Amino acid sequence: MSGSVRNSAISWIAVDWGTTHLRAWAMDAAGEVLAEASSADGMGALTRDGFEPALVRLIDGWLSDGVRLPVIACGMVGSRQGWVEAPYRAVPCRAEAGAPVTVETRDSRLSVHVIPGVMQPEPPDVMRGEETQIAGFLAANEGWDGVVCLPGTHTKWAHLSAGEIVSFQTFMTGDLFAAIAGHTVLRHSVTTDSWDTEAFEEAVADAISRPEKLAARLFGLRAAGLLHGRDGASATAALSGYLIGAELAAARPYWLGQQVAVIGASKVAAHYAAALANQGVSANILSAQEAVLRGLAAHLDQVKATT
């Protein structure tokens, strides 16, 4: 659903189009958000012909006849199964330098441009969307060298130096959390969104020292529920803690002795920052939305040059 907005003030449209969600923002010339809208028309739910109608459905209220608005999109919309394939760039590369791929549209009120993802040949790894958040982070923190962590379904850790993404590694921590909470015996235990900070911190510490115990610790949550009435908030926080703890153990070469920033939605970013703080690392936090909007805006000049 589009918010109510004076369309003549809209200068361009920012789009973050992932596997499960489509998010759009109406932006003014100064980079301020005039309106926002989102739907469940993620890449995974669409065939190639479905992308344009899904986008128009969401932002129709922002469009005006006779005006062709630039739309800049990042995320899985640029994958092989997306609207248009925007081939990966290889690291090392500047975060904001990917040339957007232009998509032909039937609707003459749109000029759509899709930002390419970034890949690493060895060890093999890929990102789509996070490169734009990183570009936005660097736009907000010029000259920043260090490590960024982007928690999510597929959490990314990336080394940034001299404005470039040097290397990165993906952990499917969020994907594992959802699959375990929803599709194993723990679905009977992880039944709540509420949180138990102590259980989280204990689980992080345990996983950092004994990461191989994951499959046993998880069944232990179930058994403790059956035998000792362990509650759902504690089991939920412990599941998250075991997974994030193992990730921190594996990502130690990234964060140890480095300047670290976490870019993400407020809740999960706070959990990562808390886990890092227990390891003596003080991480800055930037909201994922601010990062993606700044990153999309960083491509505005490239797009205007092509239209």
Add this chain to the structure above:
Amino acid sequence: MSGSVRNSAISWIAVDWGTTHLRAWAMDAAGEVLAEASSADGMGALTRDGFEPALVRLIDGWLSDGVRLPVIACGMVGSRQGWVEAPYRAVPCRAEAGAPVTVETRDSRLSVHVIPGVMQPEPPDVMRGEETQIAGFLAANEGWDGVVCLPGTHTKWAHLSAGEIVSFQTFMTGDLFAAIAGHTVLRHSVTTDSWDTEAFEEAVADAISRPEKLAARLFGLRAAGLLHGRDGASATAALSGYLIGAELAAARPYWLGQQVAVIGASKVAAHYAAALANQGVSANILSAQEAVLRGLAAHLDQVKATT
């Protein structure tokens, strides 16, 4: 579906009733299998009133009017959500000594007895069904001291000594495999039952030395598929290897320097035995079916005493 069988030869009926499956065997007085049958009427699909009809539906052809056949059942059928709750016994305890709980039936051709599970207060752990397989293993290997591994949805490792289950630990390795293969991004990569022995062994060795890398290694399978065309058999075997490798690392106090036996279905038991062999452990294998039938038979005298 029941096999064709001369009913007068049937002495008792063996039942393994888990969360997802119901399996039954018509047994003669010498402990030989005369017929077998199975259905998807697992405990998870039934309300309390549904157990007797589900059992009769499966074995009706084996029953004769005027004859009350003993049925001995193990597994989740004895859980709180089962047909009758057969309360856990606590370790240390003899594997075969659990007194079966008798269930009232409407059908006078049945006399149903459910074997209790086994629990461990600390660290909290539970089993239902595996205690019967262990009893069967000990019946076939009298005086055996050592460690048994029972791979499955919830793999058990148990220390056996002097005929008793001394302690045990559960790893939800099979549950994790199914959730990851079916409900994460790896569902696009793990699309086959075929196998790649080299990929399995590499993944086992990697996970034993770097178990914390799990979430990164798993995404690496996806990325290697996208970038380098890594195939499904290799990804399937590697997923299994990462999970079993981490389990072996965590279960080292169980198997190191011990006599080890694996009780399980042939394919998964062979994978565990291969992974153990790479660690220098030569494990005996007993089929899960033989173990459960011998274990159920070990309760026959107790049941006959109550009927």
